[in-house]
Amino acid sequence: MKKVVLTSIILFLLSATLLAQDILKGKVFDKSTNTALPGANVLLAGKGTVTDNNGSFTIACENDAELIVSFVGYEIARQTIADCQAEIIIALNPSSHFLREVEITASSEFNRSILSQPATINKLGLTEIKRSTGLFLDDAINANVPGVSMQRRSISGGQQINIRGYGGGGPGPRGINSNFDQQGIKAYLNGIPITDAEGITLMDDIDFGSIGNVEILKGPAGSLYGLAIAGVVNLQRLQATPGRVTVGQEIMMGSYGLGRFNTNIQVGGQKGSLLINYGSQHYKGFMEHTASDKTFVNVMGDYKPSDKQSVTTYFSYNNSYDERNGELTIDQYNNLDYSGNQAYIKNDAHSNVISFRAGLGHAYQFSESISNQTSVFGTGINSNASSAGGWTDKAPVNAGLRSVFDTKFSLNQHLKLSGVTGVEMQKQLAQVIAYSMTTNNSDPNGYNIIGAMRSNQTQITGTNSLFTQWTLSMPHNISLTAGLGLSSMNIEIQDKLYIDANNVADPTVPRLYKTSYNNLTSPRVALNKIVNKQVSVYASYSVGYKAPVASNIYTPLAGRANIDLMPEKGMQFEIGTKGTILNDKLLYELVYFNSKFSNKMTLVGVPNTEGTATLYSYVVNSGSLLNEGVEAMFKYNAISSNTGFTKLLRPFVNFTYSDFVYNDFTFQNNISVPPADYSGKAVAGVPPVVFNGGVDFVSNTGLYANMIYMYRDKMPLTPDGLNIANSYSLLNAKVGYHKNFGKHFDADAYFGVNNMLSEQYYQMVFVNQLPDAFIPGPNNINYFSGINVKYIF
Incomplete structure (x- = not known):
């Protein structure tokens, strides 16, 4: 009896002690992206815990004790706890980009740090995106991502991303490269494909000013993303800061009538968040007929009903209008004659895109070993565009889903197996109508x-991809990755303007044409070794495909359907090393790659009887590209301190060497001339040497600045190498002041200068399309400035 009483007294006292003990609740997130950090270490008064999948934690608390939060790749955060009852929010500053996790790119690795990825995945955070205006993604990509370039056909439209020599995608109007659309990459925004079911990526309507995170996977990625022969670009909007309610207003003004006005509302709670962003962007242009007007509305929300489940939503409305004044000839460009192409201007050349994009995502953690992320999405676009050749209306509607299972198993004490298995399906219905353009007799x-209708087609396209990729983590920090993707594309075209020449008893071109490209198999294998938790070396081999688009396989004027066209195939071998050395001060990446793109598609023109104009063109497979190159990137944390005047001083450089040649490559511009053999000649449109260097400076007082130098080597414009685009250098700089005023106000004011050397340069080069060649950038020094104010409730 005495033992029972004694035991009861002990249990009572222990319970009273536990009940009296305070519990601190908190959340840890990445300060630059506002994303939660699961697995962060939390230490308080000798007790420790780790954050859950939502970045949340609970821990026994004592007032006036020091809370210490740490996570690999981030600076340690320390804070004295004044009130254990108050929930705490901890924002960690990234200390090393290479040790940070891959956040929005699919990965089969057990550890999602970039160091563990046997591939080149370049991340762009707010530091890189906002070094200039932050409105044009090409500013960030061209200065920070070796081996990747981004061009635009107008001030803020016609974007094209070139990854390791595969850029522009489809066949151009006079042979090898495409200058009018973007194919070969897969692009996603908040998990929603920007790339449509046909494989075309239109970015005119994307608000790059509200992007907070970019990840670029270089090379064929069929084992994770289906028809991605060149690589994958993942974009993510800025997210609401956890635990805060803010209202922000940003105003930016600049040369040539640049104006950006942005209003956002952020509501960040423990179980959910909401972000509403409205942006209005205007530009008068530095050349005739190059104005731009855009309106963006973005709404993003997420809700976590439980620790195992989360729901995300995304909606955007965009209205984009960009004028075009055409391409300059070589003589115009060399003589600084920026008057443009009068045929474009006379046709009021432009690109007008009105779009709705929406997505609903659901994530569920079934157990510690199995989770699923599924998103359904839809996109509706109404576009009209005119050029020297006429006017085109296009109204595509896309819908689809992507569902991925992440699995992680411990086979024994030394072996772990993790994998990604999923499906992506997308369907598109598009109405495409083309018109000639004619003189307005009431106003000559x-x-x-708009004149007579030239064509009227209904196009139905669909893509389906099954993929699985697995990684075996072995002793000594060695991992082996193997994956396989299986993709298909279906195309159905209904010709609603059937020309008389085809309307015969035994037609060679049907009014309804269907074709499919099936069993496009994309394997991947890779090996990765981590040394001393700071450095990794890897080797990988991957395969990807690009199927023809509807316009490649069906040309009514040709009198036949192009039934023999084959998909392009890309194969890449890559070996590299990355990590941090010199006491975590020097971040580096060195990569060698060797790629082959076979069955490259080109156009063959058919001239009229007099030979004065092209009646129509058709597509053929011509040969291969052999792309071999070296990429290097270095960032050095010369100063990193939370005391003293200087908080961060970080110089950075990156370098790309490209040796790209045509292989067994013959094509003809039109059937009236014999085919030409370009084997062994340099691939047009790719500079052999690209160099970027700069420095970031941040003070503990709020002052910050950066300077960037960019160099592009000369390059051929045509596959014969006879026409050259000259080299150029750009020097840009920005200075600003960011300060919190009390608990409720946050302000950021800045001033920037672009092209400080007043150098002539191009925004885009039209490859193999002489006499048209260049779309120039401003050749004089130009300025921008702005202020961003937030009120924190």
Whole structure:
């Protein structure tokens, strides 16, 4: 009896002690992206815990004790706890980009740190995106991502991303490269494909000013993303800061009538968040007929009903209008004659894109070993565009889903197996109508107007991809990755303007044409070794495909359907090393790659009887590209301190060497001339040497600055190497002041200068399309400035 009483007294006292003990609740997130950090270490008064999948934690608390939060790749955060009852929010500053996790790119690795990835995945955070205006993604990509370039056909439209020599995608109007659309990459925004079911990536309507995170996977990625022959670009919007409610207003003004006005509302709670962003962007242009007007509305929310489940939503409305003044000839460009192409201007050349994008995502953690992320999405676009060749209306509607299972198993004490298995499906219905343009007789001196209809097609396209990729983590920090993707594309075209020449008893071109490209198999294998938890070396081999688009396989004027066209195939071998050395001060990446793109598609023109104009063109497979190159990137943390005047001083450089040649490559511009053999010649449109260097400076007082130098080597414009785009250098700089005023106000004011050397340069080069060649950038020094103010409730 005495033992029972004694035991009861002990249990009572222990319970009273536990009940009296305070419990601190908190959340840890990445300060630069506002994303939760699961697995962060939390230490308080000698007790420790780790954050859960939502970045949340609970821990026994004592007032006035020091809370210490740490996570690999981030600076340690320390804070004295004044009130254990108050929930705490901890924002960690990244200390090393290479040791940070891959956040929005699919990965089969057990550890999602970039160091563990046997591939080149370049991350762009707010530091890189906002070094300039932050409105044009090409500013960030071209200065920070070796082996990747981004061009734009107008001030803020017609974007094209070139990854390791595969850029522009499809066949151009006079042979090898495409200058009018973007194919070969897969692009996603908040998990929603920007790339449509046909494989075309339109970015005119994307608000790059509200992007907070970019990840670029270089090379064929069929084992994770299906038809991605060149690589994958993942974009993520800025997210609401956890635990805060803010209202922000940003105003930016600049040369040539640049104006950006942005309003956002952020509501960040423990179980959910909401972000509403409205942006209005205007530009008068530095050349005739190059104005731009855009309106963006983005709404993003997430809700966590439980620790195992989360729901995300995304909606955007975009209205984009960009004028075009055409391409300059070589003589115009060399003589600084920026008057443009009068045929474009007379046709009021432009690109007008009105779009809705929406997505609903659901994530569920079934157990510690199995989780699923599924998103359904839809996109509706209404576009009209005119050029020297006429006017085109296009109204595509896309819908689809992507569902991925992440699995992680411990086979024994030394072996772990993790994998990604999923499906992505997308369907598109598009109405495409083309018109000629004719003189407006009521105003002959004004713009031309829409004339007779040239074609009217209903296009139905669909892509389906099954993929699985697994990684075996072995002793000594060695991992082996193997994956396989299986993709298909289906195309159905209904010709609603059937020309008389095809309307015969035994037609060679049907009014309804269907074709499919099936069993496009994309394997991947890779090996990775981590040394001393700071450095990794890896080797990988991957395969990807690009199927033809609807316009490649069906040309009514040709009198036949192009039934023999084959998909392009890309194969890449890559070996590299990355990590941090010199006491975590020097971040580096060195990569060698060797790629082959076979069955490259080109156009063959058919001239009229007199040989004065091209009646129509058709597509053929011509040969291969052999792309071999070296990429290097270095960042050095010369100063990193939370005391003293200087908080961060970080110089950075990156370098790309490209040796790209045509292999067994013959094609003809039109059937009236014999085919030409370009084997062994340098691939047009790729500079052999690209160099970028700069420095970031941040003070503990709020002052910050950066300077960037960019160099592009000369390069051939045509596959014969006879026409050259000259080299150029750009020097840009920005200075600003960011300060919190009390608990409720946050302000950021800045001033920037672009092209400080007043150098002539191009925004885009039209490859193999002489006499048209260049779309120039401003050749004079230009300025921008702005202020961003937030009120924190």
